[in-house]
Amino acid sequence: MAMEIGGKAVEKPIKDWRLLFLRMVSFLGTASATLVMAFSKETKTLVVATIGNTPISATITAKFQHNPAFVFFVIANAMASLHNLLMIMAEVLRDKFNDKGVYLVMVAILDMMTVGLASAGDGGATFMAMLGKKGNSHARWNKICDKFDRFCDRGGGALIASYVGLAFLLLITVLSIIKLLKHPKTTNTTFP
Amino acid sequence: MAMEIGGKAVEKPIKDWRLLFLRMVSFLGTASATLVMAFSKETKTLVVATIGNTPISATITAKFQHNPAFVFFVIANAMASLHNLLMIMAEVLRDKFNDKGVYLVMVAILDMMTVGLASAGDGGATFMAMLGKKGNSHARWNKICDKFDRFCDRGGGALIASYVGLAFLLLITVLSIIKLLKHPKTTNTTFP
Numbered sequence A, B: 001m002a003m004e005i006g007g008k009a010v011e012k013p014i015k016d017w018r019l020l021f022l023r024m025v026s027f028l029g030t031a032s033a034t035l036v037m038a039f040s041k042e043t044k045t046l047v048v049a050t051i052g053n054t055p056i057s058a059t060i061t062a063k064f065q066h067n068p069a070f071v072f073f074v075i076a077n078a079m080a081s082l083h084n085l086l087m088i089m090a091e092v093l094r095d096k097f098n099d100k101g102v103y104l105v106m107v108a109i110l111d112m113m114t115v116g117l118a119s120a121g122d123g124g125a126t127f128m129a130m131l132g133k134k135g136n137s138h139a140r141w142n143k144i145c146d147k148f149d150r151f152c153d154r155g156g157g158a159l160i161a162s163y164v165g166l167a168f169l170l171l172i173t174v175l176s177i178i179k180l181l182k183h184p185k186t187t188n189t190t191f192p
Helices: A017-038 A068-092 A100-134 A149-182 B017-038 B068-092 B100-134 B149-182
Strands: A002-005 A008-011 A042-051 A054-062 B002-005 B008-011 B042-051 B054-062
Touching: A017 A068, A017 A149, A042 A149, A068 A100, A068 A149, A068 B100, A100 A149, A100 B068, A100 B100, A100 B149, A149 B100, A149 B149, B017 B068, B017 B149, B042 B149, B068 B100, B068 B149, B100 B149
Parallel strands: none
Antiparallel strands: A002 A008, A042 A054, B002 B008, B042 B054
């Protein structure tokens, strides 16, 4: 990638289109997970009692704000989406950076931290969704997906989208780390 | 770190004691989290009804196997502990490796993946513990920590130990990534 022109090493400004494509897929996964979960409100009117022949009904709403795990899921996926978007912009503008080494290290570290954040969000939401779907007889926590089936379906969709985003982010992070080794040492800051 | 002896680059076998110490702390955190959670069984006899003057009691046991999030927490922390232990062994034996570059990349990638795994375990267990402590009125899931206080205290301790282990693992991964940039290129595989 480094060409020798007149005895001076010049970097060819080749964009890594493969990486940009992976980042775009990861962004689409986490962004759609954020939006689907954030708009997964379901309102249902249930008959709770009957007095004579008059049914007494109550309106119950299920929304992601009711569960801290889903709130964290939305925040984590929104931040992962923002990270991917910023990294796409940085990759496009990266000719402006003087020290390519520091740039690559920063990208790899931020990628790794976003993997951690998105994993934690997925972990919390997955087990909470599992609880909503199956319940837990030991703790006497009843399942709620029999009442709020549409809310649960959407939540499941958001989880799958988030897994896809995380899987691609994991792949990107592996590539970011491998890239560091391939990085040519133009400025020997460590060995003066 | 590379010395020039008779025109040939020789690597001095300096162990990274700072990194070994950080890994040991991380290992102690995740290992104790695994053990505390795995042995956090609590059995309680509760009076469930009274017939005449005779109280009818039931024995209920709270253990981590009752909740999939806690099972995953134990598995994730056990794997993180194993990873740290293997990496400590690899660091001690690393003079045997011929290609230091590939070794460093492998360590950074495995560290990053372990961060993801441990984060997911912590995310699931944290929100489940929160549910046990506070309950969720929207889903009619009652708190259980008022009955199983010792189980909850131990679970909380396991979570804190796991956070400490994860924080150190995050620091180690950042150092592993930075190390890749400082790695001297003895074999120019990318530029033949």
